[in-house]
Amino acid sequence: MTNGNGSHPTTPICDTNDPRFVSTVGKLFEIWALCPRDACRRARECRGDNNECVRTYLPLVPEAARMWLPAMFWWREQGATFDEALAKIENSEPGKAFAAWHETVKAMRRKGR
Numbered sequence: 001m002t003n004g005n006g007s008h009p010t011t012p013i014c015d016t017n018d019p020r021f022v023s024t025v026g027k028l029f030e031i032w033a034l035c036p037r038d039a040c041r042r043a044r045e046c047r048g049d050n051n052e053c054v055r056t057y058l059p060l061v062p063e064a065a066r067m068w069l070p071a072m073f074w075w076r077e078q079g080a081t082f083d084e085a086l087a088k089i090e091n092s093e094p095g096k097a098f099a100a101w102h103e104t105v106k107a108m109r110r111k112g113r
Contacts, residue, residue: 022050028069031057033105064097071095 023046026032032040034057039047046053058066071094075085089095 019050022054025058025069026050026054029058029061029066030102030105031061033108034060061101062097064093065101067094068098 026046030044031053032043032045035041035046035048035053037048040053068089071089071092072085075088076082080088089098
């Protein structure tokens with residue numbers, strides 16, 4: 001898996017206990033869509049323990065989509081602005097997989113999941 005520039009990002013996806021970061025990861029990957037709790041799906045965000053939800057449900061997000069975040073970190077570390085990093089990742093494998101994951105979540109919402 002590459003970051004869109006042929007290099008392999010090495011930043012772990014979610015190896016922190018920082019509640020703000022864990023919450024952001026959960027929101028970025030729409031973990032709530034995988035949660036069986038009605039409250040989470042209604043709110044479209046975790047209404048329980050973010051650490052537990054991310055630890056449980058993030059592995060269910062396709063790996064290629066999960067690689068979007070390390071790719072973003074990698075480009076930012078290279079000095080790219082947020083918008084530049086987004087543009088560089090957009091047509092990469094992680095970028096396409098991330099977009100496809102969000103389309104899957106939209107389809108799940110349309111089906112009432």
